[in-house]
Amino acid sequence: MHETGSSRSEISSQAEAASSCPRPPGLSPDDITAVTSASLENWFSQMVPRCKAYAIAQKQAGHPIVGLLCEYAPRELILAAGGVPVCLCGGDPDTIPAAESVLPANLCPLIKSTFGYHVERTNPFLEMADLLVAETTCDGKKKMFELMGKERPTLLLELPQKENDPDAFDHWVRELRGFRTALASRFGVDITDAKIRAASHLMNRERRLRRSLAELMKANHPPFTGRQLLDFKSLISTLPSDLSQYEKALEYYRAQPPPLPSGRPPVRILLTGVPLVHGAERVLELIESHGGCVVCMENCTGLKPILDEVDETADDPLLALATKYYALPCSVKTPNQSRLSLIRRLAAEYQAQCVIELVWHACHTYNVEAVHVKRLAENELRLPYLKIETDYAPSDSARIAVRLEALFETVRSVGCIE
Numbered sequence: 001m002h003e004t005g006s007s008r009s010e011i012s013s014q015a016e017a018a019s020s021c022p023r024p025p026g027l028s029p030d031d032i033t034a035v036t037s038a039s040l041e042n043w044f045s046q047m048v049p050r051c052k053a054y055a056i057a058q059k060q061a062g063h064p065i066v067g068l069l070c071e072y073a074p075r076e077l078i079l080a081a082g083g084v085p086v087c088l089c090g091g092d093p094d095t096i097p098a099a100e101s102v103l104p105a106n107l108c109p110l111i112k113s114t115f116g117y118h119v120e121r122t123n124p125f126l127e128m129a130d131l132l133v134a135e136t137t138c139d140g141k142k143k144m145f146e147l148m149g150k151e152r153p154t155l156l157l158e159l160p161q162k163e164n165d166p167d168a169f170d171h172w173v174r175e176l177r178g179f180r181t182a183l184a185s186r187f188g189v190d191i192t193d194a195k196i197r198a199a200s201h202l203m204n205r206e207r208r209l210r211r212s213l214a215e216l217m218k219a220n221h222p223p224f225t226g227r228q229l230l231d232f233k234s235l236i237s238t239l240p241s242d243l244s245q246y247e248k249a250l251e252y253y254r255a256q257p258p259p260l261p262s263g264r265p266p267v268r269i270l271l272t273g274v275p276l277v278h279g280a281e282r283v284l285e286l287i288e289s290h291g292g293c294v295v296c297m298e299n300c301t302g303l304k305p306i307l308d309e310v311d312e313t314a315d316d317p318l319l320a321l322a323t324k325y326y327a328l329p330c331s332v333k334t335p336n337q338s339r340l341s342l343i344r345r346l347a348a349e350y351q352a353q354c355v356i357e358l359v360w361h362a363c364h365t366y367n368v369e370a371v372h373v374k375r376l377a378e379n380e381l382r383l384p385y386l387k388i389e390t391d392y393a394p395s396d397s398a399r400i401a402v403r404l405e406a407l408f409e410t411v412r413s414v415g416c417i418e
């Protein structure tokens with residue numbers, strides 16, 4: 001259950017700015033005559049207030065706000081129901097103490113931060129939400145949803161966890177059909193096949209644009225950092241102004257000459273493991289401030305959910321949705337061979353020189369699966385591998401930095417670079 005979340009301090013200060021602003025802050029796409037990397041950075045740095053202004057306007061216009069916490073939730077069905085799918089995963093360590101007044105401390109920070117917002121009632125997107133979509137993915141998230149569901153309207157999607165199993169897939173299809181019916185009845189709308197196809201078309205467009213931006217990192221000298229790329233991910237998908245900015249960004253970066261290398265080139269990293277939700281980007285920043293460049297993020301805030309598209313031409317658009325989402329290689333699946341295949345493919349395509357795996361404390365599924373990823377990286381791909389197990393508190397940053405520097409020296413010394 002991830003996705004982008006929100007930092008509490010950022011939400012409160014930026015949200016106020018948004019409500020007093022006549023239009024969403026940042027540069028209007030129509031105003032931009034000369035796109036620059038600074039103008040793009042400015043646009044995407046205003047993501048939270050822009051999303052907030054959009055959600056308020058949509059709610060006032062009668063569109064329900066639907067909160068999501070996982071990439072298995074099909075946004076297309078929410079869009080087809082006239083709703084606004086908003087990511088609610090928490091990335092702020094400051095909400096964790098409130099969560100721990102109810103939840104056990106030994107849970108992953110993403111679950112606790114999200115639940116802390118619920119306890120404190122400080123995430124305006126959560127407070128605006130007419131409905132939450134919960135899934136049976138990892139145990140901690142599943143049981144956290146149970147508690148949230150006592151106080152907020154929630155629909156639960158049961159995700160079968162066997163990979164490539166026909167019965168499991170059939171069950172998933174039935175779950176999505178039930179979800180379609182439940183959304184239609186709750187919001188009093190007809191969710192037609194045509195509406196699902198239109199929503200699939202829109203989501204595919206966004207996936208294509210974000211994927212194309214990510215693919216620019218395949219270059220020998222990537223045009224931006226992994227941290228900058230992460231900023232292109234929004235709390236709310238398919239905002240028309242964001243789609244327009246993605247197009248402008250692609251046009252701009254494709255036209256730019258490759259940046260001139262200065263000093264030692266950064267080590268090219270494939271980052272895998274848990275998602276880096278909004279506000280919890282610390283490890284990525286540490287990697288890139290100590291000599292690395294994350295050229296490929298395999299996780300759920302990176303490429304994993306945007307590689308496959310929904311078949312817009314399928315006779316049964318709901319079956320097409322089920323096919324796309326069931327294939328997502330999350331560590332809650334067992335076995336999860338597709339994730340290893342994906343890492344194998346991405347490491348080659350993005351010329352990774354090492355693999356770093358991020359695991360949030362108490363995330364058992366990613367932590368155990370790390371054994372397979374380490375074997376794949378070291379024994380088959382012949383790439384140095386580092387697992388970083390941490391949470392949202394910055395207390396171990398210095399220790400992580402030392403391990404990163406050692407990893408990068410190893411990469412350089414084995415001749416993978418320079």
Ligand code: SF4
Pocket residue numbers: 001002003069070071072137138274275300328330331332
């Ligand atoms: S890593 Fe798994 S549980 Fe988390 S958002 Fe992705 S699919 Fe959902």
Ligand code: SF4
Pocket residue numbers: 001002108109110111137138139140141274275360362363364365366
């Ligand atoms: S425990 Fe792992 S799978 Fe579950 S919410 Fe946390 S990071 Fe995601």
